[in-house]
Amino acid sequence: MKFTVPIIIFGVLVVFLGIGLRLDPRLLPSPLIDRTAPEFHLSQLDEPSRTFSPTELRGQVWLLNTWASWCVSCRQEHPLLLALARSGTVPIYGLNYKDNRSDALQWLKNMGNPYVINVQDSNGRVGMDYGVYGVPETYLIDKTGVIRFKQIGPLNVETLEKTVMPLVRSLNS
Amino acid sequence: MKSAVLLLTLLTPSGNDPALDQRVLALSRQLRCLVCQNESLADSQAELASDLRKEIRQQMVQGKNEEEIKAFLTARYGDFVLYRPPLTPRTYLLWFAPFGVAAVGLYAFIRIVRTQRSTTFSGKDHERVETILTNGVGTNIAIYREQMEFLKNEFETGSFTREQFEIERNELEQRLLEECGGPL
Numbered sequence: 001m002k003f004t005v006p007i008i009i010f011g012v013l014v015v016f017l018g019i020g021l022r023l024d025p026r027l028l029p030s031p032l033i034d035r036t037a038p039e040f041h042l043s044q045l046d047e048p049s050r051t052f053s054p055t056e057l058r059g060q061v062w063l064l065n066t067w068a069s070w071c072v073s074c075r076q077e078h079p080l081l082l083a084l085a086r087s088g089t090v091p092i093y094g095l096n097y098k099d100n101r102s103d104a105l106q107w108l109k110n111m112g113n114p115y116v117i118n119v120q121d122s123n124g125r126v127g128m129d130y131g132v133y134g135v136p137e138t139y140l141i142d143k144t145g146v147i148r149f150k151q152i153g154p155l156n157v158e159t160l161e162k163t164v165m166p167l168v169r170s171l172n173s
Numbered sequence: 174m175k176s177a178v179l180l181l182t183l184l185t186p187s188g189n190d191p192a193l194d195q196r197v198l199a200l201s202r203q204l205r206c207l208v209c210q211n212e213s214l215a216d217s218q219a220e221l222a223s224d225l226r227k228e229i230r231q232q233m234v235q236g237k238n239e240e241e242i243k244a245f246l247t248a249r250y251g252d253f254v255l256y257r258p259p260l261t262p263r264t265y266l267l268w269f270a271p272f273g274v275a276a277v278g279l280y281a282f283i284r285i286v287r288t289q290r291s292t293t294f295s296g297k298d299h300e301r302v303e304t305i306l307t308n309g310v311g312t313n314i315a316i317y318r319e320q321m322e323f324l325k326n327e328f329e330t331g332s333f334t335r336e337q338f339e340i341e342r343n344e345l346e347q348r349l350l351e352e353c354g355g356p357l
Contacts, residue, residue, distance in 0.1 A: 025210060031251045098220070124224055131249040133207035133221055 030131055030150045037064070037141050038129035045096055045104055045118035052093075052119050054145060061171045063092045063164075064139040065115070066127060068099040069107035071135045077154035078111050084160070085114035090140075090168045094118035097127045097135050140164060142171045197230045200239055204246065204254050213256065302346045305353055317349045 032038075041053045054064070065081065067074040085092055094115035096104045101120060108118075121127050130139065133152075140149040149167055151159060198215055204225075206217035214222050214229075225246070232242050246254045258264050306318050324345065328338040 028207070028251055028253050031248060124221075128224065128228065128249060131251070133250065 026134070027152055030147075030152075032131055032139075032147050033150060035147060036145050037139065037147050038126070040119075040121075040126045040129070042095075042119035042121060042126060045094070045101065045108075045120050048101070048120070052117050054141065057093070057141070058145055059143050061090060061143060061168055062141055063090055064095055064130075064141060065092055066095040066097045066121075066130070066132050066135050066137045068097045068135050069103040070099065071097075073154045074136045075111070077136050078114070080155055080157065080160065081114040082112050089165065091116045095121050095126065095130075097121050097132060098124040140167060140171075193230065193233060196233055197226060200229055200233075200242065201226055203256055204243075205256055207250055207254065214254075298346065298350070302349055305349065309353060311353075314349075314353060317345065317353075320345055 037054050039054060041051045044050045044052050063084075067077075081092055084090065092114050094117070096118050098121065101122075104118070104120070108115075119126075124132075127135075130137070136154055138151040138155055139147050142148050148171065149164065151164075155164070201215035201222075202213050204214040206212045206214050206219055206222040206225075208219035208221050209217050212219075212222075214225055228245075229242055232245065237245075243255065252258050252261075252264075258267060260268055305314065306321060321342070324333070324338060324341050327333045328335070333341065
């Protein structure tokens with residue numbers, strides 16, 4: 001009885017520590033969720049003379065995937081993006097982040113190209129507007145141009161099936 | 174840390190405005206690098222940190238103040254970039270919990286001191302001890318009687334100060350009461 005209070009306090013501390021250990025400190029809530037996707041005009045990777053801007057996709061649900069040829073996790077994610085592109089459920093646009101154009105083109109040639117359009121963010125300034133801090137990062141943008149979901153790090157089958165696809169379906173309906 | 178700052182000053186294109194350098198450095202120290210989360214933007218060697226330092230510098234050149242630059246960064250990366258989180262309903266717990274914990278500690282401390290004080294000896298206890306020592310019989314009480322004589326003697330001859338004597342006597346009396354005096 002004498003130790004009831006210390007044991008309760010200890011129990012609470014253990015629970016807090018347990019929760020803390022299970023959280024991933026790299027996963028930060030993005031302040032951009034439910035905000036309009038930042039505007040940009042960047043030249044396209046295939047044809048640098050042409051530009052692309054997110055406003056062109058108003059009325060569509062689409063994914064913006066940031067990637068780079070130097071990014072190791074992007075390789076891991078890539079087959080999933082290719083499969084997603086093949087399924088035709090949601091178009092994927094690419095933001096080629098702080099990359100070298102020829103490296104990026106070579107990479108797509110080797111690995112396959114799931115992107116409808118890729119844009120070059122050579123100095124990472126647009127990435128900064130999107131709060132990118134660890135490529136790959138993927139944004140789901142709705143018909144009104146609002147970011148509805150952000151994946152930090154490579155997409156995986158589970159998030160895609162449990163979160164992204166249901167969201168895409170409800171946003172499209 | 175020091176070498177990191179030195180390296181930073183070597184790596185950052187500095188122009189020749191040491192006052193601006195200082196301002197960039199001072200602000201970067203208050204901001205967290207999102208890539209290496211244990212480092213500030215000033216210390217981190219991550220590429221993003223260097224980009225952000227350049228951005229801060231550029232915005233300072235454009236005449237933006239610290240608050241505007243912080244707002245720029247939190248709009249993109251969240252409050253997490255700030256080492257000192259803002260006071261919002263979401264952070265009330267973070268800001269006020271330490272005071273709550275301190276209050277609980279103070280309350281516990283006061284309670285412990287009060288209980289201890291109430292178990293310290295009153296004049297009535299001394300009387301009870303005297304009665305036991307004078308009227309009691311048995312080997313234990315005889316030993317206590319001897320010890321008490323010894324303490325008094327030490328005090329009278331000046332080997333103990335009053336304070337020492339009282340501490341020793343209280344301890345002895347407490348033991349005596351616990352052993353022979355029944356419940357307090």
